[in-house]
Amino acid sequence: MLKHNLGYPRIGIRRELKKACEAYWSSKIDYQELFNVGRKIRQINWxxxxxxxxxxxxCNxxxxxxxxxxxSLLLGSIPDYFFSIPEGEENINxxxxxxxxxxxKGLDLKAMEMTKWFNTNYHYIVPEFKKDQKFYIHSxxxxxxxxxxxxxxxxxxxxxxxGPITYLFLGKEKDKSFHRMDLIDNILSVYIKIIQKLIDKGATWIQIDEPVLVLDxxxxEKEAFLYAYQKISNLFFNKINILLTSYFDGVAETIHxxxxxxxxxxxxDIVEKPKQLDDILPFFMDKKMILSLGxxxxxxxxxxxxxxxxxxxxxxxxxxxxxxVMIAPNCSLLHVPIDLNEEYSIHSDIKNKMSFAKQKICELNDLNSIIKGSKNILMENIHSLEExxxxxxxxxxxxxxxVLQVEEKYLRRKNIFNIxxxxxxxxxNLPLFPTTTIGSFPQTKKIRSLRNQxxxxxxxxKEYEKKIQYFIxxxxxxxxxxxxxxxVHGEFExxxxxxxxxxxxxGFLSTENGWVQSYGSRCVKPPVIYGDVKRLHEMTLDWIRFSQTKTKKPIKGMLTGPVTILKWSFVRNDQAISNTAYQIALAIRDEVQSLENAGIQIIQIDEPAIREGLPLKKKDWISYFDWSxxxxxxxxxxVNDETQIxxxxxxxxxxxxxxxxxxxxADVITMETSRSRMELLKAFSEFSYPNGIGPGVYDIHSPRIPSVKEMFDLIKEASKNIPIRNLxxxxxxxxxxxxxEEVIPSLKNMIKAAKLARRKIIDI
Structure with missing residues (x-):
């Protein structure tokens, strides 16, 4: 029974990769120093x-x-305009x-689109495809x-x-004259060369990830999958062991x-869909394949x-x-912290239930030992979980x-949106095209140092609050x-x-070193929900109330929504997830009412995770949306009608x-649309979305400064799809x-674009 792993965290135990990348971007280290950090992390992992x-x-x-x-780099799937950039060592630039x-250097190139990796909080860079695109080994x-x-x-x-089907599926056509699966022949020829080259270098197993198999x-897409893997299996069946992986849901519907x-x-993936095993085993008995259990x-x-x-x-x-039979984690360990032994302050009752990436690898060894007859390991595990x-x-x-006492009336505003x-x-009394930001402003080294102090x-x-007040x-x-x-007050605290x-x-705890990659150098430290949740006292009121005393303009109260808090935490697994969601929702409701009672009448409750939490199969959507x-x-x-959510x-x-x-x-929803050039708003228009919308006109995930014209053009495009009064x-x-130095000129341009829109778009 082979033990294997699908992938390992890559940021380093002290976020060494994050620090090295950001140092490289700011020209504090050269590419060689950056590569050395990457090499060290890889070697420790192996x-x-x-x-x-x-x-x-x-590996890889x-x-x-x-x-x-x-x-994308490996396959040469690089938009043409990026070739105007000096390549740098190994195409790093x-x-x-x-x-x-x-x-x-006279160039102004926008970053490629970014979106969520299936139903996780990891973000990936969306591949771009053109008709008849050619692929080749570029990296x-x-x-x-x-x-x-x-x-x-x-x-x-x-x-x-x-895998080729997942890669094509995750991308986007830059024009609608073709379907990206039409590129399967072009891309497959490169996959074949890659596999052959790995065989020539001595590879005996290769893992090809096809998580799209769990989707509808x-x-x-099914025809493209069959075509690709019939060709791959015909060429390589006796030359290399191919492990094809699926995860995040079940494959009973696609096993045929x-x-x-x-x-x-x-x-x-047994963790997410344990019942699929009964449907899949009969197929394996006839097929003579190895079954890897996640x-x-x-x-x-x-x-x-x-x-x-x-x-x-x-x-x-x-x-x-x-x-x-093989055993493994259900998916890459990219989504969990590296080592529980780096945590020193977690209550023993909770820590005894926990396991990070290193511990999860050890768990595979334990399972193998139990199968071979080690009863002590099994009994220790049972005792630990029970205690x-x-x-x-x-x-x-x-x-x-x-939670049991929540009534239907708690779920409705007093009047409909139009009223x-x-x-x-x-x-x-805001103007048309009112301007705002999403909440946070730059977290400088000085501010981070202040919080750490x-x-x-x-x-x-008293000293800390006085300094934070100065920044506000x-x-x-x-x-x-x-x-x-x-x-907004900037969220400096x-x-x-x-x-x-x-x-x-x-009911929550924070780890000391439980970092997980969200995208690029962005790492987050998800809290752990270990027990029943409630608000102990006001969480944001003092800072928001202080901020409102310093201006006559409205200050937004800034909160994180219950679904996002849930999805961006490690959630307890001993009760229904809906019950945990309602407990968090009641805690946020208490905070919302405290803000309104204090005179704060614009309150933002962020829910960036509502879409990522969606089950991957549509048959499971209804139950998810019911509770989320x-x-x-x-x-x-x-809240009252006058309070804007x-x-x-x-x-x-x-x-x-x-x-x-x-x-x-919600009275107003704000979202990302700048990288996709307002493409999303066409769907909102066709749906006749009734409430306010703030389509992002400024891509904050890139250091570039968008021009007034660029943002005005996006506003103009948005106004074709959404009533102006709602924008x-x-x-x-x-x-x-x-x-x-990026934020101030970008916001200046954004506000100029909004003022230009007030003059030029109203009568269109």
């Missing part, structure tokens, strides 16, 4: 996985920014410019890292590739596609329940024999009772001078939009869920990660 007993260790799972972008844009990374891994570890490494595939395909092994949760931090996992292993071995579940810090019956909008217009108790609470007052002056219509709230809620929309409305509906969403495909977004009944003008996301 050695650790070998030390913990893996039989197959992945490392990335300096994004593994989908890596695949082109690579980073595709992700971040390029604005110097040596996969081959050099295979050679590098061979020189470090004793086992032959297992190269990892995103169209006939065209393998009837005429000969590959050595298929990986399925048993260890690669998206959450809880210890594996060995008793449950052993049941699936034994059932598979009984049906197929031990040699035809933790008895802990008094997990359960609060008063909180559970409050609310008139009252809000009378109250705020306070955390280390080097500053008293300065920001309000900056916003007033710029001419923004609705202001907040480390992260979820962690800030989790620190103030019962209910949770948002529970948090937002306890905003929400924010970013980097997701919304076209197929507009009815549900409308059901959220807001804003960046596409918070400004936290940007620098002041």
């Amino acid at each position: 050695i650790d996985q070998e030390k913990f007993g893996l039989d197959l260790i992945p 799972d490392f990335s300096f920014y994004d593994h989908v972008l890596d695949m 082109i690579y980073f410019s595709m992700a971040r844009g390029f604005q110097k 040596n990374k996969i081959f050099s890292e295979f050679e590098e891994a061979k020189s470090i570890i004793k086992v032959i490494p297992k190269p990892v590739l995103i 595939l169209s006939t065209k 596609l393998f009837r005429d395909i000969s590959i050595q092994a298929l990986h399925i 048993l260890i949760d690669g998206r959450n931090i809880w210890k594996n329940n060995y008793s449950e996992s052993i049941k699936y292993i034994k059932k598979s071995i009984d049906a197929l024999g031990e040699k035809r 933790s579940q008895k802990s008094l810090i997990i359960h609060d019956h008063k909180i559970k009772e409050r 609310r909008q008139k009252k809000q217009n009378n109250k705020f 306070y955390k280390r108790k080097e500053l008293s609470k 007052v300065d920001l309000i002056k900056k916003q007033e001078n710029l001419g923004l219509d609705v202001l 907040r480390n992260d939009m979820v962690e800030f709230f989790s620190d103030k809620l019962k 929309i209910k949770a948002f409305r529970l948090s937002s509906s306890g 905003h929400t924010h969403m970013c980097y997701s495909e919304f076209n197929d869920i507009l009815e549900h977004i409308s059901n959220m009944d 807001w003008i804003n960046p596409d996301c918070g400004l936290k990660t940007r620098k002041w």
